[in-house]
Amino acid sequence: MRMLAQILALVLLPTLAIADAKWVELPSGAFASLLKYPDSQDRLQKVSAFALMNVPVSNAQFLEFVQANPSWQRSNAAWVFAEPAAYLSHWRSDLTLGASVLPQQPVTFVSWFAANAYCQAQGARLPTWNEWEYVSAADQSHADARTNPAWQAEILSWYAKPANTALADVGAKPANYYGVMDLHGLVWEWVSDYSAMLVSSDNREQQDADQQKFCGAGALSIEDKQSYAVMMRVAMLSALEGADSTSSLGFRCARDIPADTTLGNP
């Protein structure tokens, strides 16, 4: 039986290689979020141990998903879940990428609902913003490199690149401290709680307008104004609706790590 599985693995490997998501285990920890949560006394956000895909989901992987799930093909998807004119609009057709869309580029033009469905199909979920921010604080050799000016400059250089540059393949750049790639410099990424980012469009209004708009403790605000990269992400995510999709917005999946177990890679 085991031998059969090995033979099968060898036979199937060339076709499945593309679909293999490598899961990276992230240790639990507390980190200083750049967002100020009105309900927290300090800015330390606790993150439980979880697993994250080492790279964003690629076109090839998403193609496999829509092949297996016809209701998520471009012409079938419900409009309330995926804006019809935008969802996978760069692909040639429902099941063909086309010459200008490379299999190993990150998939973009995917809505939050579609990203959710993809992750659910992998027995996974989208990462929370907190999880994403926690992992993205790392550079290649430090868990939290956010105060390093050189690293800040590197991230900012991405924003200086024209938006019409073709997207690089996933995993083309070095992994960070945790072994995760492409958190910066490739695409924006959906998070499960994108709609929880109740950030006022103008933080100066915080005290009045938001008290009416938001029930509860008021909106989040951004603590470190110099963290332009994070501000951009938060502003972008908070402006999105769940059915939206754009040319530079992709995603990756996360999953919980049950206590006292380790996660095997597929």
Add this chain to the structure above:
Amino acid sequence: MTTKTILIWACAVLFSITSSSFAKNTASETLPPKDSIYQLQSEFIDQDGRAFKLSQLQGKLQLVAMFYTSCKYICPLIIDSARGIDKALSKAESAHLRVLLISMDSARDAPSVLKAVALKRKLDLARWRLARTDAQSVSMIAALLGVRLRALEDGEFNHTSALVLLDDEGRVLARTEKMGGVPDTEFLAAVKAALAAQVKSN
């Protein structure tokens, strides 16, 4: 009767027998349109413990809002807002309107808790339904209704508030974020117009 119509009729009968057990794979005739929020397959449970899917709400205009029972400030106002619309309608009009209040608090709003609020607020349960669902579905229905919410550490929620009017197939016809017992006039006009159209077509 042609063979074709007999076939269709037979299928319809067969379908009505099997539809309850195969709710997920129903034939296209009862599937909500692509622009309907009833596309959401999640299961909801109402104040009387009855499980339902949004697609089962097809056929009547629905006024939908999200709330949670332990919310002290704006949530009572959300119920007031829905009731304000309801009260501004004639008996003949409101007979065609259904109201659905969806809890965002999956952890605490059990059917019995919803029922208690419905009784306390004297909601007409022949036309009003209070419902709960799982946390993942809460975030999905919130996204579909354009409601933004965040669970706070103390179990409360930070959220925006909206009343959403859905047509008889679950498409969004109108929405308002103006809360209070005095109805948003523009929104009320949309509700009345939709009800008038519904009555006319029946």
